[in-house]
Amino acid sequence: MRRQLAALLSGTALLVAAAAGCSDGGGTGGGDSQPGQPDQVTVGVIPILDVAPIYLGKQQGFFSDRNIELTLTPAQGGAAIVPAVVSGQYQFGFSNVISLLLAQSQGLPLKVVSNGNNSTGVDGEDFAALMVKADSPIQSPKDLVGKTVAANTLKNIVETSVRASVRKDGGDPAAVKFTELPFPEQPAALEAGRVDAVFVVEPFQQAVLAQGGRKIASSYVDTAPNLAVALYFTSQQQIDRNPDLVRRFTEAMQESLAYADAHPDEARAIIATYTQIAPEVIAKLTLPKWPADVNRESVQTLADLATEDGLLTKPADVAALLP
């Protein structure tokens, strides 16, 4: 219910925000530098493990070192963050690659400023997995033909990735059915048999494992090697208005990503501060990879797959979106 509401809301907001963004070139939020004062920067994030680096980087002072006073605002999903960045309420945002490609193909003036997080690239040991019940007859992705898979958002990265797994396994990717279900509800739906498979990210991968579920594919791994799953972005107006701030933010992000990738224990510790994931679950989580640079080929692969699967009606301009 909430997700549908959020989707409806963001759809409307997106349109109006786009209109507003075109007309006045920026909102009332911070991001303006006063002489001698640090830049006030608000970043829209999703309270999941993917964004651990930015929390860690803030704690480590990578942003304050560059005269950026960072406020991290947890939002309900990437769909709510894009309009807020376009309208200038947030200076930067975090969103998955497909959402950004969709927004860009609709003409929203977005620009990626930093990598977000990537799949581990290790089959069977990723932070997301396509999973079935212990006693399910489904053994591999091609068995999903004609079956129903739960996706947290329809027409988005989950659909693209799951179809990639089915395609790789020799099945017909178009014959998989998807039903929209928020991640928190997927383990229960799988157990009750309301869906045949789920595509869950951590910590719900642990929840499905705890109820005896089985991984049949690491779809992010099947989609592209070291797939870039999500990215940090800003609006073109923000770049035009304060290119120096954007440059400093990108540098701070690169340092944060490298630090988080090199210090997984500190990343786990910071996750406990902004989520409510139980400590015993945090210890077991499979963390994503946090490379400092965007894997451009994987973004292009996602754009091609999204066009092939009909998510993108117009081809997205990957080169224009990426820095």
Add this chain to the structure above:
Amino acid sequence: MRFLGVAGLLGFGALLELAPRVGLVPERYAPPISRIAVALAEQAQQQRFWLALSDTLRTWIIGLGIAVAAGVVLGVVIGATPLLRAATASTIEFLRPIPSVALIPLAVLLYGASRSGTLVLVVYASFWQVLVQVLHGVADVDPVARETAHAYRLGRWARVRYLVWPTALPYAVTGVRLAASVALILAITGELVIGSPGLGREIAIAQSSGAVPVMYALVLVTGLVGVAANVVTRAAERRVLAWHPSVRGEVPV
């Protein structure tokens, strides 16, 4: 009677404890109340919990304050001016039934995931509760008393102070009490959907963290806040209306 109420509460608690334990509902998604209580105790030791609680209370009080002030002032002004009243009646009846949550896209657009966005919802929903009650109250002024005030040539201000206000006050207080619970509901809704700081956002975070007992613990807290809010507004009502027959409990003369 009081004993029955406590017994009923304990019985309900026992049901919540036993239903998951005997497997009536899956324990993983509906943990027994004792585990929720443990999660609540753990939350109570964390600063972020108290911050969220104070954020919710602040949003509630600010929103309610704005709604009550605007509702009372506009109610008295509109209600006391027949021309204004006739001109605004249909507009009010049109705007009032619009569910506040329908304004979420607008609130997000104007203010983003900030307290102001949630305040839009809170003020919009609770404002009508107060306004409509005050309008009814102002309309309820006894015609004989009005004529008398007129005969004594009471000025505009004196009429409001000694005639309109005492008549409208019981209505206004009822409006405030209704508005208080509506404001709390909308404050939590806004936090949950928009993501402005407060208990609602913590519930959403607990949900997306798969922390089921914590989520229920926070839901329980919102319930307790609701009960507390009701107790406070009822106490305030008794104090403000101490002179009124309905509170004095005597036979009106």
